[in-house]
Amino acid sequence: MKTLKRIIKNVIAILFAVLFLATSIAAKAQNPSYSHEELAFMPATQLIELYKQGVVSPVDVVNAQKAQWVKTNGTINATTFVHFDDALKLAKVSEKRYQKGTNRALEGITVGVKDEHHDKNWVVTFGSNVHKHDPGAEDADPIVAKLKEAGAIPMIQTTVPELYLNFVTSTKAWGTTRNPWNNEYAVGGSSGGSGAALAAGYCTIATGSDMGGSIRIPAAFNGVYGYKTTPGELHTGNPHSYFAASGPMARNFTDMTLMHNVIAGPGKYSTNVFKHQPLATEYENLEGVKIAYVGGMGIVEPTQEVEDAMQDAIKTLREAGAQVDVVKLNIGLTPDEIAHTISSLAIAGPMGGGFSAYEESIPEMTTYGGHFIAKSLKGEYTNKDLLQAELKVKEMYKNIVDQVYEKGYDIILTPTMPTSHIPADYDFTQGNLTVDGTEYPAFIGMQYTLPFNFLNWMPIVNAPAGISSEGMPIGMQIIGKPYETESVFKVAFNYNKLGIKLFQGKDMPVTK
Template sequence: MSLTRRLFTKLSLATSSAFLLGIGSASAATFTDEELCYMTAEELIPLFKAQKLSPVDVLKAQITRYEAIGKKTNSVTYTHFDTAMAQAVESEKRYASGNPRALEGITVGIKDEHHDTGWIVTRGSVLLKDAKMDHADPIVTKLKEAGAILHIQTTVPEFYMSGVTYSKLWGVTRNPWNLKYAVGGSSGGSGGALAAGLCTIATGSDMGGSVRLPCAYNGLYGYKPPFGRVISQSTLCHFSGTGPMARSFDDMVTLQNVLSGQTPGFPATLPRKEMAHDYASIKGMRIANLGSMGLVPLSKEVAAEHAESIKKLESLGAIVEDIELQIDWSEMVNKFIGGVLAGPMGAPLAADAKRADEMTTYAAYFAKKAANPKLGSTQAADFELYVNETYAKIHAAVFAKGYDAAIMPSLATPHVPADYDLSKEGYVLEGNKMHKSFILALTVPWNVLNWCPVVNVPTGLSSQNMPMGMQIIGKPYADDTVFRIAHAWQNVDPNLYKANKLPDFRNN
């Protein structure tokens, strides 16, 4: 890890001034609280190691920021500032003694799914508002063992069943780039907290786009690993898994390397795979542009931004070619929902269906579907057949023809209301009446085919100051390929969270 030129120059000047004034070293006073809140782990760790900055300083700055703007975005469920400060003090001591761990002193926003002992995990539902955990889950255990500071839990839609984040229990989570719009879901609180500068990195999980959507809506790097790359307690639900969310490529890599690997007692996890921070040029790589695959219409802005993204990849030496693939979204969503609800994830929803009147409308919608007595092995078998047929179709059009990877937008439009209800019809996009669940259409295919690794990269800002994103998709378990392309993307990315490209919490 290395300092950015901006921070190196600023720190050098501050250190010179400190020397002239007879002060031993530069300190947190060198940086504003806002700078501390938005610095990446890649920038922070060298400063921690050089003892030019302390994890305590960063945590204090992020607590102050939460107290100042936390209510605007509403991305946090519970805070753990006292235990986090103790963790930060311990990290400070470890840097002083020269034995830091991989994430020593780095603050992590924790999705309301992962948990430490004694934490309440609500899954966004009033039905679970007092559900206290009697153990730490493997994700949090890995983070603590790596020296991370766990100071906030982040909001989710009820039962993780939406691509935007609001619930009866926690209210509406709003996007720091424009409060009118969504942060995505289901890891929406993690995305919003990162965009607001409340944490340095964050955890997410992805069942239908739940890492990639919040990353696209918030201008972040995010990774949906192939099934089994990161520990999953849902051993029979191939479409779900945990992944990293970050404001930079390197931070995404660092967090992924901590999350990756097996834990005793959990069989559905592959051996640890260490991802590199540096990769060869993408010159000569063949990339298939899938567009929207006919799933949903794209807004004019998204289509134009995606065309510019293709030009950027070509400027890096990649060969990008359009591929015609037509996949029916209505069929896919019906098969996907049937397969999900017919399996282990549907059982708890069905059991709570009698309390649907206490749920948010979209959660009640899915709970009632899960309780349908006609739902069962037929839908599960239909979904399995559909998975195989869909992969065969994509493989024949892309990977069998020698393409190294594929790309497509992450969103049809970033201009989705923060409280959009995907259980109701009525959204019209530039004259097109959209399927009620259109917000998930471009990400779900890669949960249906969850063996394919996918990175979301930020591509730019819309006319309404909302981020947009692009998915980089690899063949099954080709993690290195998508990371190689995402690494190259840094040379052309929009540099959000730098200089004057910070969220301004507008509401229009």
């Protein structure tokens, strides 16, 4: 009897051992080992699924993205302050939430936060020596608060041009931020550090804001998606500055949409924000959608490389079922008028009112920061200029309606910039820029984006359209009619599904 019991016991032990071995082999098959780089660049949607399965922990991703930062940020210089210790604590909380099944919409997803938005006790420097030693914020701003409530992990603060006044991110306070794709070139501005951090794998999603192209330009320079929201979608610190808005940035369309659905809608102190209806992450094809490709809009012509990339993107949209036609559009503004109009809207409005505080600080400011402060102090922009700017906005929209919408088109397609080949430390106050033998106006990076800040009611997604001969991403703007956001997202979804994908291993940025 004892012998029989011993045999049975041994058989059971063997069965358990076999079962454990089989389980281990199956687990190994289901739980592949990911490299730091793979985790750093992995989309939020994929990470969330792996977190749910227990295959990967948010702690792994924080460590992986920190490793990317250690490896390359000495060259890229995309951050002001980092918060890795706090991020690890939040990642451990997220890990437990997944284990308990109490995970939230963006649980464990890391965020790069533009040096404008902030968590509690964070210092916002505005990219300026003037503010580098300011006290920390008393509370998180509404956008970061919403992200944290959804389980996201604010991990780094990202660089900006001084007072957000340039489309290139280079300051006395923090130095020059360089593009991960080609370190000689710019990352854009003013959300330049956010774009670079996404391209370099320092975070999974990032915050941006857009007053003259400040989401779309960095998104284009860095090969990522960015959404310029419409007034009333997100909380804004300046309710009367209708031409400025915050928005999401990510390496693909779906992640951008997931983030937008979290941050959109009113916060506790929002005065002018609508209730948000979540946007879909998937749409049907583009059958019946009419798209007008309008090129340089009568402002300046894009380089041949940019035009070639746009033609490739047009082919992709046609494959998705859209009718895409070349349509002649002249918005009726010269490059100089565009620059003067945005200066009038900003400096003759609320922003200019705050510039008087910087009169004694001009010597310690970056050239372009001092340039705008000086103009404001001299009274170069008045309420008469503001009125003229408003009239220009009305004229421009009339031209768009008459030349595009009246012909039955739903969507406008343009390049985001005439060229991606703008030096990392470019200073527009020093004169015009020559690219590939062509002289462009000093505000070259904003010529195609600024008109749609004047018409900020028009939603826009930047999507990557190609790579230049210098290894730089080329971006395109998908522009909708006022407040028709779903039509823009439908086009962006279909393009993301069929179009160029820049973060697929072999094509990812390589820091020189």
